Amino acid sequence: MVYQKFGSALTVVELTDSLLPGLDRECVKVVERRLKKLGATLKTEARAEGFEKNTDGSIAVRVSAAAPRRRLNATWSSSRWG
Numbered sequence: 001m002v003y004q005k006f007g008s009a010l011t012v013v014e015l016t017d018s019l020l021p022g023l024d025r026e027c028v029k030v031v032e033r034r035l036k037k038l039g040a041t042l043k044t045e046a047r048a049e050g051f052e053k054n055t056d057g058s059i060a061v062r063v064s065a066a067a068p069r070r071r072l073n074a075t076w077s078s079s080r081w082g
Helices: 025-037
Strands: 013-015 041-044 044-054 058-065 070-075
Touching: 013 044, 025 041
Parallel strands: 013 041
Antiparallel strands: 044 058, 058 070
């Protein structure tokens, strides 16, 4: 959430139907509202299947869900991922 305030995009991919499984639904709603207010995209009932490095140094994450399979692009610090 901190990086969103600096303009970064955030997509959360969660396998279950709840953003925070096992927690009280009302508490989860508070977190979801805050993330959405900051511009996050929430993908529940979705699976991150893997990732690929792009030639520009960014990362593409393969995500599947009930909807058609998607590819999400992300950027990472090259010092962390070598």
